[in-house]
Amino acid sequence: MNELKKLYLQLNKYIKRYGVLIGVNFLMTILAGVTAAAPLALVNRLFDKGISGGSEKDILYAACSMIGLAVMGGFLIYLSTIFSGRISTGIYRDVINDMYVKIQSLDLKFFTEIKVGELMVRFTNDAQNINTMILNLFNLLSYVVQAVVLFSIAMYTDWKLTLSIVVITPILIQIVKKYAKKLKKAGKDRQEATGDLNSTLQETISGIKVIKAFATESYEKSKFKNLTNKLRVHSMNSIRYDAKSNSITEGLNYIIVALLLMFGGYRVIRGHGFTTGHFITVIGAISAMYTPAKRSVGTINNINNNSSAIERVFEIMKLEPEIINGENPVKFDTFKRDIELSNVFFSYNDDEDYVLKDINLYVKKGETVALVGNSGGGKTTIANLIPRFYDVSKGSIKVDGIDVRDYEIKSLRRNIGIVPQETFLFGGSIKENIRYGNRHATDDEIIRAAKMANAHEFIVKLSDSYETEIGERGVLLSGGQKQRIAIARAILENPQILILDEATSALDNESEKLVQEALEKLMLEKTTFIIAHRLSTVINSDKIVVLQKGEIKEMGTHHELIAKNGIYKSLYERNFED
Known part of the structure; x- marks a missing residue:
């Protein structure tokens, strides 16, 4: 029952949206459960008054009443199913909508730490499992109602015989409790294995050209088979625990029926007002009660098996972005003057070394600044800090004298255009x-x-x-x-500020020429940051910044840096040798 409580608490705000519909559906589900079980209440009259008493009127009454209850039950089940579907699909839609809104609000850091396939599993499998669990809850209510009504009929008919059999119920409860935790863990392991499998599949499809180029198909097949085997093991664990629970429950049913036949038979032989109708009614009610009881156990097992889906979905829901608007943010309308990086330090994680160290850079409006250096020097990191994809660890970045952390994020980013190397x-x-x-x-x-x-x-x-x-x-x-x-x-x-991140590095000469011409038109009257390995594209920049291991080593125009005979000249000469 803990999982049912957790399901309710986690989904409480969604459940409230459908409060009236849920209330009506609960009522219909209860009525459907009652009408499904009620025909057994007529069995005693059918046998004792109708068949044994020779009353055709009672036979007709009992039969017609059963037919009427069957028709009513079928109609209520149809309505309940439709209402359950509306509620579950509505909550499913709301959950995935909120998940999508949530991930849109999260920082880039989140997307670098989670695999795409894993995120897709949480959107599809896990959210769909919540949908299934809600449907199961309504089914469970119907099964419980049926079981209660059937038990009540048996108790009313002969409470002594009924209670003598009910002593076996605690065993059934212990079975459910015993396998609940095992099924939950197996379900979570299965969902995580599914996430790993989907991530690998997504990467393989995206990188198929690389796989074929390196002829590593055999390696990828082996890796994929290992993941499918892992998924199979976890799936089999779920099946095994569910099978054990169901087989024990099935065995108990046969034991109950056997005991009923034995004790009931003795009662009929010995008389004392216990008729054949009573016997058949109790036997029928207890036997019929087994079906909803078994389905209840199966439904609870299914809920336990998929309950980790709630945790995995709400792990995303609970995340909060670190890059947020401050109090009374300034709207960025027009870039007027300059951009200044003052004593900027940056680390992607607090426990890691700084990837930028004491960066000081002043850029006037309309200037073109080139960031050059070997890979890993910090060029792209600087480009990511200006539009606040990340926040500096120490120091500040100011645009027109205002810290970028004080601007409204969307208005800042709308005025910064980015042309990346890998165009999406x-x-x-x-x-x-x-x-x-x-x-x-x-x-x-x-x-x-x-x-x-x-x-x-x-x-x-x-x-x-x-x-x-x-x-x-x-x-x-x-x-x-x-x-x-x-x-x-x-x-x-x-945009008023432009960031070109290796925008021509992956192109052939003809394409590069066309793209470079287009970039020059785009750069007109804009403040531009160029990240480039091909130094021929940065020669005319107003300022060239040479970065190494997160530090500015040289700064100046092309001619000034060539005259220094330092790192830039070495990079430039090597570039043209290539």
Whole structure:
């Protein structure tokens, strides 16, 4: 019962939304349970007055009443099923909607720490398990009502015989309790194994080109088989515990029936007012009570087996973002003056070494600043701190003299455009992807942005022009085409601050030229941060910042740094040797 209580407490706010519907459904479920069990109350009259007493009237009355109860029960079961479905699917919808809203509010840190496949399992399997558990609760209520009514009929008919059999009930309760914890743990292990399997599947599909390039199909098959075997082991544990519980329950049923036949037979032979009708009624009621009792045990087992789904879903629900608006945040409307990084230190986790150490950088409006250096130097980290994807560990980043932590987050990010190395496009049309930067843009504005991004020419040659579907993540476009769509999207957004993160590094020479031209148009009159390995793209920057191991080692224009004969010159010469 603890799991039922936990289910109620966790879902309380959702249950309240459907309070009236749940109340009505509970009433119908109870009535359905009563009508399903009530026909047995007529058995005594059918046999003793009808058959044994030779009364056709009583036979007809009992039979017609049973038929009427059956029709009424069927109708109530139909209504109860429909209402249960409306409630469970409504709560399921509300839960996954709230989960989606929650993950949209979480920081980037969360998405770097959880596997995509694991998150998908929580959205699909775990949330669906909650839906199933709610349906099971209504079924459980119906089973309990049926069992209670049948037990009441047996007790009313002959309480001595009924109580002599009920002593076996505590054994049934102990069976349920014994396997509840085992089923819960097995269910949780099964769901975690499912998450690992889905994560591996998602990674394999996304990285299929790499797998084929390195001819590692055998390794991936072996790894996947190990995960499926692990899932099978945990699934079998659930099945094994459920089977033990059900087999013992089944055995008890036969024992109960045998005892009933024996004691009941003695009572009929010895008389004392115990008739054949009484005997059949008690036998029928206790035997019939076994079915809802068994289903109740199975339903409780199922709830215990899936109860960890509640914990896994609400683990997400309980998370809170660290990057939040402060009190009375300042709305960022117009970038006026400068960006200043003062004594900035940053670590992704408090117990790790700093990946940025004492960074001091001043950027005036309209300047282009290039961040260069070897991988792991901290270039992308700086780019992630400006739009507050992460917060500095120490120091400050100020835009127009105001700490970015004091700005309203959405207004800050709306004025910062990002063109990453790995362009992400959404499934849908080219028009929808370009418009993503400005949901209210007109078709003319979309075409203008595409022309500025050097994308219009290739778009109009496609089968459906701007309405062309580009597939998941833009799989039907080349790297250069995707990058130009992303630039058009940024142009349409018209940000005041621009971050270009290796925007041309993965392109061939022809595509790079087209993209570079588009970027130059995008950069006009904007304050731009360029992260680049190809130093030919940063020569004309107003300021070049050389980073190594999280520290600024050199800063200046291209000519100033070449004259210093230091790290930048070495990087530059190596770049052109390559």
